[in-house]
Amino acid sequence: MILPIYILGQPVLRQQAQDIPADYPDLKQLIADMFETMYRSNGVGLAAPQIGKPIRVVVITLDCLAEDFPEYKGFNAAYINPHIVEVDDTETEVLEEGCLSLPGIHEPVRRPKRIRVQWLDEDLQSHDEWVDGYLARVMQHEFDHLEGKVFTDRISPLRRQLIKRKLQALLHGQVSCDYKVKLPR
Ligand code: NI
Numbered sequence: 001m002i003l004p005i006y007i008l009g010q011p012v013l014r015q016q017a018q019d020i021p022a023d024y025p026d027l028k029q030l031i032a033d034m035f036e037t038m039y040r041s042n043g044v045g046l047a048a049p050q051i052g053k054p055i056r057v058v059v060i061t062l063d064c065l066a067e068d069f070p071e072y073k074g075f076n077a078a079y080i081n082p083h084i085v086e087v088d089d090t091e092t093e094v095l096e097e098g099c100l101s102l103p104g105i106h107e108p109v110r111r112p113k114r115i116r117v118q119w120l121d122e123d124l125q126s127h128d129e130w131v132d133g134y135l136a137r138v139m140q141h142e143f144d145h146l147e148g149k150v151f152t153d154r155i156s157p158l159r160r161q162l163i164k165r166k167l168q169a170l171l172h173g174q175v176s177c178d179y180k181v182k183l184p185r
Contacts, residue, residue, distance in 0.1 A: 002180060003037045003051045005100045008150060009171040009184025013101055015054040017047075017146040019081040022124055024055070031078045031122060034059045041179035043100045045138045047145035050101050052182065056081045058142040062135060069134060079119040082143055085128075086116035097141055097151045103177035105166055107155045111140050 006012055020027070030048075038046040038059055048057040058079040062072035091113045098106040114132045117139060121127060131139060141151055152160060152167065160167075173183040 001033050001036065002040050003033055004180040004182040005037065005041060005046075005050055006052050006182045007170060007173070007175055007184055008102050008167070009173070010052070010101075010182060012049050012052050012054055013145070013150065014148045015049065016148055017049055017054045017056045020055045020057065022120075027057075027080075028122070030057065031059060034078075035061070035076065037179075038100075041100050041177075045142040046100065047142045049145050049148075056083075056146050058082060058139075058146070060135070060138050060142065062138070065134060072134070075135075078122045079117075079139075079142075080121070080124070082117055082119035082139070082146070084115050084140070084143055085118050087112050088114035088116075088130075093137075095137055097137075099141070099151055100177075100179070101145075102150060102152065102167075102170060103175055103181075105152065105163060105170070107152060107159055107163065109141075109151050109154050111137060111154075115140060117143075 034046050045060045048055045060077050062075040066073040089112045092110050093113050094108045094110045096106050097109045114130055115136050116130050118128045171184055175181055
């Protein structure tokens, strides 16, 4: 089932998301719905707060990047209770980001290139891995959602000033995109 995507201004996007228990009801269905919602809106990642749930569940698809990054062919993954436990900040990189909860806004964001992440996969197997490349970028963006952060929190004050009007428009529910959304009240 395709779910509406919550737009910035919805309080859930500013909440700290909680770990879920292994017996969380209908987890498989929730993950399937999140994948379907992400594909429909052409996103590369979706975090549960973006569909209104303050829980630590994220889906990522990088298959659409396989032309440039062959290693991501067929890459679709769910992350349950993910946590960044270590950051290698010796190398950072600036890349443009966007977000399904902030349609129409794209800004360069500086982030570390390597992170160590612990999570459970869809079969509840635990992982503890260093991640780099584009996946590390998308993970950091998505896991920020679980901390109540969005990417525009990480841009320079000057850039934020420049997009102030766009952000205000979003917060007032002026949104144009081709997927189902839940506007801020
Ligand atoms: Ni996002």
